[in-house]
Amino acid sequence: MQEQEMTMLGAINLGLDQALAKDGKVLLLGEDIADPAGGIIGVTKGLSTKYGADRVRDTPISEAAILGAAVGAALAGYRPVAEIMFVDLMPIAIDQLLNHAAKMRFMTAGRLTQPLTVRTATLGGMGMGNGATHNQTLEAWFMHIPGLKVVMPSNAADAKGLLTTAIFDDDPVLFIETGALYGARSSVPLGEVAIPFGQANVVRPGEDVTIISYGLGLTQAVAAAEALVAEGISAEVIDLRTLLPVDFPTVLESVAKTRRAVVVHYATRFAGPGAEIAAAIQEELFGQLAAPVVRIGARFTPVPQAPTIEAAAYPNVSDVTDAVRRVMKGVREVVS
Amino acid sequence: MQEQEMTMLGAINLGLDQALAKDGKVLLLGEDIADPAGGIIGVTKGLSTKYGADRVRDTPISEAAILGAAVGAALAGYRPVAEIMFVDLMPIAIDQLLNHAAKMRFMTAGRLTQPLTVRTATLGGMGMGNGATHNQTLEAWFMHIPGLKVVMPSNAADAKGLLTTAIFDDDPVLFIETGALYGARSSVPLGEVAIPFGQANVVRPGEDVTIISYGLGLTQAVAAAEALVAEGISAEVIDLRTLLPVDFPTVLESVAKTRRAVVVHYATRFAGPGAEIAAAIQEELFGQLAAPVVRIGARFTPVPQAPTIEAAAYPNVSDVTDAVRRVMKGVREVVS
Amino acid sequence: MGVATLSTDVQRRIYRLMARMKAVDDRLTKGILSGEFIAIYFSHRGQEGVAAALGAALRETDQLVTTYRGAHDHIGKGIPLVDLFAEIMGKEIAPAKGKSGTMHIASPETGVMLSTGMVGSGIPVAVGLALAAQLDGSDRVVAVSFGDGATNTGAFHEAANMAALWNLPLVMVCQNNLYAEKTPTDHTMKIKKISARATAYDIVGVTVNGNDPDETYAAMSEAVERARSGGGPTLVEALTFRLRGHAIGDDMVYIPKEQLAEAEKNDPYPAYRQRLISSGAFSEDELAAIEAEATAAVNAAVKTVAAAEFPAVETLMEHVYANPEKAPA
Amino acid sequence: MGVATLSTDVQRRIYRLMARMKAVDDRLTKGILSGEFIAIYFSHRGQEGVAAALGAALRETDQLVTTYRGAHDHIGKGIPLVDLFAEIMGKEIAPAKGKSGTMHIASPETGVMLSTGMVGSGIPVAVGLALAAQLDGSDRVVAVSFGDGATNTGAFHEAANMAALWNLPLVMVCQNNLYAEKTPTDHTMKIKKISARATAYDIVGVTVNGNDPDETYAAMSEAVERARSGGGPTLVEALTFRLRGHAIGDDMVYIPKEQLAEAEKNDPYPAYRQRLISSGAFSEDELAAIEAEATAAVNAAVKTVAAAEFPAVETLMEHVYANPEKAPA
Ligand SMILES: Cc1ncc(C[n+]2csc(CCOP(=O)(O)OP(=O)(O)O)c2C)c(N)n1
Ligand SMILES: Cc1ncc(C[n+]2csc(CCOP(=O)(O)OP(=O)(O)O)c2C)c(N)n1
Ligand SMILES: [Mg+2]
Ligand SMILES: [Mg+2]
DSSP, X not given: OOEEEEEHHHHHHHHHHHHHXXXXXXXXXXXXXXXXXXXXXXXXXXXXXXXXXXXXXXXXXXXXXXXXXXXXXXXXXXXXXXXXXXXXXXXXXXXXXXXXXXXXXXXXXXXXXXXXXXEEEEOTTSOOXXXXXXOOXXXXXXXXXXXXXXXXXXXXXXXXXXXXXXXXXXXXXXXXXXXXXXXXXXXXXXXXXXXXXXXOEEEEOOSSEEEEEOTTHHHHHHHHHXXXXXXXXXXXXXXXXXXXXXOHHHHHHHHHHHOOEEEEEEEESTTSHHHHHHHXXXXXXXXXXXXXXXXEEEOXXXXXXXXXXXXXXXXXXXXXXXXXXXXXXXXXXXXX | OOEEEEEHHHHHHHHHHHHHHHOTTEEXXXXXXXXXXXXXXXXXXXXXXXXXXXXXXXXXSOHHHHHHHHHHHHHTTOEEEEEESOGGGHHHHHHIIIIIIHHHHHHTTTSSOOOOEEEEEEOTTSOOOOOGGGOOOOHXXXXXXXXXXXXXXXXXXXXXXXXHHHHHOSSOEEEEEEGGGTTOEEEEESSOOOOOTTOOEEEEOOSSEEEEEOTTHHHHHHHHHHHHHTTTOOEEEEEOOEEESOOHHHHHHHHHHHSOEXXXXXXXXXXXXXXXXXXXXXXXXXXXXXXXXXXXXXXSSOOOSSHHHHHHHSOOHHHHHHXXXXXXXXXXXXXX | XXXXXXXXXXXXXXXXXXXXXXXXXHHHHHXXXXXXXXXXXXXXXXXXXXXXXXXXXXXXXXXXXXXSSXXXXXXXXXXXXXXXXXXXXXXXXXXTTTSSOGGGOOBGGGTEEEEESSTTTHHHHHHHHHHHHHHHTOOOOEEEEEETGGGGSHHHHHHHHHHXXXXXXXXXXXXXXXXXXXXXXXXXXXXSOGGGGGGGXXXXXXXXXXXXXXXXXXXXXXHHHHHHTTOOOEEEEEEOOOTTOSSTTOOOTTSOHHHHHHHHHTOHXXXXXXXXXXXXXXXXXXXXXXXXXXXXXHHHHHHHHHHSOOXXXXXXXXTSSSSOTTSOO | OOOOOOOHHHHHHHHHHHHHHHHXXXXXXXXXXXXXXXXXOOOOTTOHHHHHHHHHHSOTTSEEEEESSOHHHHHHHTOOHXXXXXXXXXXXXXXXXXXXXXXXXXXXXXXXXXXXXXXXXXXXHHHHHHHHHHHHTOOOOEEEEEETGGGGSHHHHHHHHHXXXXXXXXXXXXXXXXXXXXXXXXXXXXXXXGGGGGGGGTOEEEEEETTOHHXXXXXXXXXXXXXXXXXXXXXEEEEOOOTTOSSTTOOOTTSOHHHHHHHHHTOHHHHHHHHHHHHTSSOHHHHHHHHHHHHHHHHHHHHHHHHSOOOOGGGTXXXXXXSOTTSOO
């Protein structure tokens, strides 16, 4: 298939474009998404011009009603793709996702479904100085919602492929984009490629330790793995791609081989996604591990605005390399 | 101090009563809380008659504004105690807790604080057949909010003691009551006793395995421990009481001794509170454990209404005894 | 709004629905209070006039969103009684196989698309259904039924604004029964007429006596017609009363005695019966037959449902996902 | 509402505030566009008339809640300029020590109790502050400032209903600048006058020309007086425009050229200056002195803030809890 280098932003735009073209039931809803704005940073640019302002529809600032309307449209056979501008705003809309969308198939024994996608973005790690209400990384909440699926792509090609799967999935999907990655370029298949959920990507093979991550954390994971080569440490890096479901078979196969695991994410470490990954690994591979599973995540604090302390709130590459060195020694040490 | 046997419902009522009496800045807000209703099941009964409908104030069905008003009153020096009838409704109000209350001290460098308590109740495990939107156990979400504290008492005395601490704490506290425990009786000190946060309770000493729980899960934990005596297994049972902060020193001291841990809760197992506990234990006590840390929680499904399947969605005593037997063998086995 | 004169056909339709609603409610109330049924139930007794008028004004192809207090609305839309009782009792023969419960009944075949336990949260969902109807270019109308208390939720406001903005085929029916759980309406809002809230969205708002099914039908029909013909949403406030309190078992101590007595006096069911007889168009026999038919239908349904089993434990994990393969357990 | 005649003292006060607001905005815009400052900033240029009128109508002891687009409101309430610039730049000398940022500025000493980045979410917080004022038995008034877009949020509705119900001393100021981010107001609501939303709560709603500070001041004063004297909340809609778009860097391509040109023509700052001169009560020299004073104050503040350091990394974990002892790291 033909490929083209593009940004993640471009890839998401293309994925939406192709979905709108393919299926007349695909419907976009969100604040500022229609042209001329085309989204506050242009993710939906051109789409309302191409498909009409009916199908690519600006909404009032009414997050609960945006998701509620998407739930209703999905009940009537549409495949709505609702945009909630930032994940920090999801709390305002989360009732509809939690209490309606995620439970609908179950509560009707499959007679009504929710082929619904919610796109949102985390600004965490962008370093823009937006402060505490615009820098959160809340994916752990959504992993705890039975009936939902949660996707968090780390590159342009995955974003397009996973978005396509999300839109045509018959269950509700939360698709979390990462602001800091919108500009990241990679080669993207131009035709329709749907990447299945629950299929992690081993982005870098290795022998000594497995670094598990997703989204923006993957950048740190890969950088750490590259830096560790000089020390003779061979790190395997896994991109989870989807957090619900998690591809445990791939994770466990890797850790069974390396006997060491480090989980890295931008979400707050305490009670974060890494807790589930670590708890599952120790449970499944007890006795086979050479070191405890270590988690690297954001500090337990709101995100501050000033650049010095904002950067310190999030994990960095040396947090990851330090953690790997520790697990290589098999030594238990408090990591925060 | 004089004690009296009473229900958890009565203990909470007494705790509220004493707080209202002690400090004129204590203010209750919530739907149906004022007399003659006195709460939908009577938790706040008599309080508006005693302290006035100004201080024990009925509100419209406006969860976001209830918490918002509590945030504002707290900014002005009050100690509001807002009631959100069920934890299933917290999503509607959670923006105020996440984006304002929990971040206020940080975002103002301590110049403004939030001496605010949110009382809510989980109906999970009551077996009333209320169905999926009225049976959730969402404490894991709140553990992931820096700046917040999370309390989940398992008995009447603790409920009163922890509620007192919550109301007079200078940071925002989510106080989660358990519907299934409202009727549970125990001896409660009548005077003011504040139980510090982050202080777990070893409710049953033991040598072979540590069962860690809180809230309604504790009932299963204790019942399992009692049942296991016949098999010669001595289980230590810990009631966490607060989930943010978690009293890790007490947990780790116990598990260091028993070398085995089972975490039990009514929250959904996947990405639930037990994930953090298990991940932390394996990290801190690596190499000292005789078995993996095992987690018992609700199945990954919305809660159904029919009694047969509703019961099956939640953990039961034999899930706990089975798990303990497995960790006693040190055998790895998939537990769900 | 004055009393409209309806055709006897419509009045018959309305009375049939009211009789069926009342028979269902009476049977559930009796069964629950006696311990025969173990179920959660939010009685609509006293509100039949509103739901019957709405049901009669809607077409089969129209859709409805309602609440936990929804049995009358479901019946108005034509839900089979076996389905209704089976959902409430959680039996395996329920279309939702014991997974829904009283608060969450859906009957897509009859147009009941959602009932929700979240006060107010159904209203935005109805907006989405109405948007779909509009995009489909169909003449489908969506009605959403909710209480007085629900109009204080943010969801009501966001949804009403959106529906007005997009000129959607939506009928917003506020069944103002003067209480939200145990709190009277005038303790939760300053305005006297909830229909005045329509002004905030530039849509039509009307208040009707919900205990007068004919008047209510006229208002519903007008609203439905407006929606169907592209005239956009309407807010219909129907004044009524919950004669049995919030849920079965409610002692109603918080309701002043005189208010309750007055409400009993205004019970729309005997009043409407009386009106039909007095009009001369209906005989005592005809109405008795309608009532007997309703009771028989209820008894038959209860019998079927009582004999049915609860779902097997093994069915628990079904229908969480279309494909559960990789999902957590 | 007709143009009111204000005392020259009040007009001077308003012009001083407007000059200061404009000087701050100009300096931030210039600094950010040139790369001299690294900061997020939501310009209020063009909206000075509203904020100055509000500021002049409030007492020092009154309280204010505003938004990310709040610098003009902060200045109106009297925030020290060093504090304002230091918060926006995230310097350690900021009262919040680099932890707040442009969207989250509080200045409790001057009555600025909250600025929030969550559209609409500040309004219920203002309700709580007003409730406290009422419970305290004080004559404190609370004002809450928000945009046109915010009136479509559920939070607005829930808060307005509560404030009306409890008759709270609250002034709700909607700065209708005709856009919410990149979307014009008439794409997000059907109603033409946002003040009509007051009807839904049975409170007074007025629409004023926010570019006319005198007219706006009269409306604000009336609302403040109503609140202070126990008359309850008011919704004041002030029509204005965001001359520099949503945030600095906004290319404003989505704004029709004619609309922007018209808005520039209606810029309240030069217009008010002209009015004061024309009235004969103010000399060119006096106004020039006021402007020079504003510029000097801004320059002095910028100098202090530019010289200050960012907070040390070690301060990150401070102020998460009163007592961080047992908290996660
Ligand atoms: C969002 C939300 N808040 C609170 C509740 C608890 N609750 C259930 S019914 C009810 C009263 C609703 O009153 P109203 O809207 O008037 O409807 P009615 O019950 O009178 O039909 C309340 C507060 C809920 N289920 N959902
Ligand atoms: C709840 C919420 N939704 C969306 C956003 C993103 N956002 C920030 S400002 C804004 C526009 C707000 O418009 P308006 O209320 O008119 O205020 P203005 O910016 O014009 O002053 C939006 C949509 C947000 N911050 N919060
Ligand atoms: Mg009601
Ligand atoms: Mg605006």
